Amino acid sequence: MNWFIERANKAIAVSAASDPARSLVSAALQNLRPRATSVKVATTLNVSGSEGHWRLHDQDTNRTWTIASSGGLIYQLTDRLMSGLARVIETQHCLHAAAVSVNGNAIVMPAVSGSGKSSLTMWLVANGFDYISDEMVLIDKDHRVDGISRPIHIKSHGWQSIKHLVTHEDDIYDGTQVKVVPISSINGQVSSENTHQTGILLFPRFESGASTNLTRISAAQAGLTLIRNHINARNMPHHGFPNLMQFARTSQSYSLIFGDCRSLSHSLATDLMQLMSNPH
Numbered sequence: 001m002n003w004f005i006e007r008a009n010k011a012i013a014v015s016a017a018s019d020p021a022r023s024l025v026s027a028a029l030q031n032l033r034p035r036a037t038s039v040k041v042a043t044t045l046n047v048s049g050s051e052g053h054w055r056l057h058d059q060d061t062n063r064t065w066t067i068a069s070s071g072g073l074i075y076q077l078t079d080r081l082m083s084g085l086a087r088v089i090e091t092q093h094c095l096h097a098a099a100v101s102v103n104g105n106a107i108v109m110p111a112v113s114g115s116g117k118s119s120l121t122m123w124l125v126a127n128g129f130d131y132i133s134d135e136m137v138l139i140d141k142d143h144r145v146d147g148i149s150r151p152i153h154i155k156s157h158g159w160q161s162i163k164h165l166v167t168h169e170d171d172i173y174d175g176t177q178v179k180v181v182p183i184s185s186i187n188g189q190v191s192s193e194n195t196h197q198t199g200i201l202l203f204p205r206f207e208s209g210a211s212t213n214l215t216r217i218s219a220a221q222a223g224l225t226l227i228r229n230h231i232n233a234r235n236m237p238h239h240g241f242p243n244l245m246q247f248a249r250t251s252q253s254y255s256l257i258f259g260d261c262r263s264l265s266h267s268l269a270t271d272l273m274q275l276m277s278n279p280h
Contacts, residue, residue, distance in 0.1 A: 003029050004038035005081060007138055007146065008092045011038040012084045014077070017048035024054075027173075028074045031131075031149040031183065031190045042088040045080055047073070060084065071175025078150040082136045085148070086231040089138070092146075093240050096229040097137040099147050100129035101191045105199035105276050106145040108137055110229040116206030116258065119162050122152050122181060123261045125188035126165040127269040132191050136231070143247050144195040152181040161260045199276030201226075201253040210259040212268060217255050223248035 001022050003014045014029065016022040025047050043060035054073040057064045058080055067073045086094040097110040098117040107129070111117040118134040125131045133147030140146075151173070154162055159179050165186050166172065173180035183190050201222050223245045233239040252275065258264060 001025075002036075003034040004036070004041065005029065005032050005085070005148075006035055006038055006040065007085055007148075008089045008140075009040055010042050010085060010088045010090075011035075011040045012081050013038070013041045013044040014081070015044060015046050017046065018050060020050040021047040021054070024070055024073060025077070027182070028077055028150065031151075033149075033194070043084050045077060045084075047077065056080070058084075069173070069175045071173035071178060071180040073175075074151060074173055074180045075153060075175050075178050078135075078148070078153075081150075082148050086136065088235075089232055090235045091140070093139040093236065093244060094231040095137045095139060095226065096135070096231055098134045099132035099137045099145055099196075100124045101132055101145075101193065101196050102129050102199075102273055102276065104193055104196055106132060106196035107200055107202050107272060107276065108139075108145055108198055109202045109204055110137075110225055111204050112229065114206070115204050116158070116261075117204050118152055118154055119158055119206070119261050120204050120256070120258065122154065122162055122165060122186060123264055124269060124272075125152075125183060126186045127266055128273075129269070130189045130191040131183050132196065139244075139247060140195070141243060143198055143250070145198055146195050149183075149190050151183070153178045154181060161262055164262060198247075198251055200272070201248070201251045202272070203253070203255045205255065205257050206259070207257055208259060210257050212259070212264060213255075213257040214268070214271065215255050215257075217253050219245075219249045219251075219253065221255075222251065222253035 171185035
């Protein structure tokens with residue numbers, strides 16, 4: 001069985017060679033708008049095996065991974081999927097970022113690994129926002145937002161601060177490095193929109209023990225952070241710099257410092273929704 005994940009007229013094919021593999025791949029890709037066919041395939045990822053002995057083969061690099069856990073397979077599969085798309089997409093900016101939405105408007109959260117963006121995304125989804133992505137966001141030339149809606153990946157060392165949001169613990173996929181969290185396991189919703197208007201740019205930073213601090217920042221600060229998190233700059237005219245700086249200039253931008261997600265107040269979600277409804 002084959003699935004085709006297509007963005008910006010580029011596609012990655014995923015095939016599954018066993019019944020257990022088909023079931024797990026289907027769970028991993030169900031919210032990514034998979035297609036039945038595509039003629040623009042950049043590479044193919046092949047999944048085979050069963051629990052305890054999964055195999056993932058990347059035809060483009062001719063590499064094969066043997067993976068013990070279902071969570072580990074979803075982690076590696078979706079990571080290869082995003083890397084493959086970022087390598088070939090030439091008409092949209094691929095950002096290392098998370099995103100959530102409400103009423104068709106998105107909060108885009110660019111951040112480096114370890115900034116807490118996946119944990120914050122999970123908290124926001126559990127507090128009324130629709131899910132777009134926790135890892136890679138696509139921005140087109142008109143600054144409309146799309147994303148790779150894989151299950152949320154929470155690093156194992158951060159699980160204790162976020163596990164209270166889970167209402168269906170049996171749905172979680174365990175991995176050595178991460179817990180893989182389907183949106184349904186936190187009673188959340190995946191956005192039904194293919195593209196979204198940008199409501200605000202939010203730059204999260206986790207600091208252990210910190211109080212929550214939401215602060216307006218300048219377009220220059222926002223633009224520099226966007227550039228640092230631009231994955232496919234080499235594919236874009238002028239490395240995407242002019243368009244991303246325009247994106248920063250025309251967006252309302254904030255930094256968010258936060259500590260343990262257990263200390264976040266629902267008023268934060270309310271404040272963010274109000275900022276999105278009053279962009280100026």
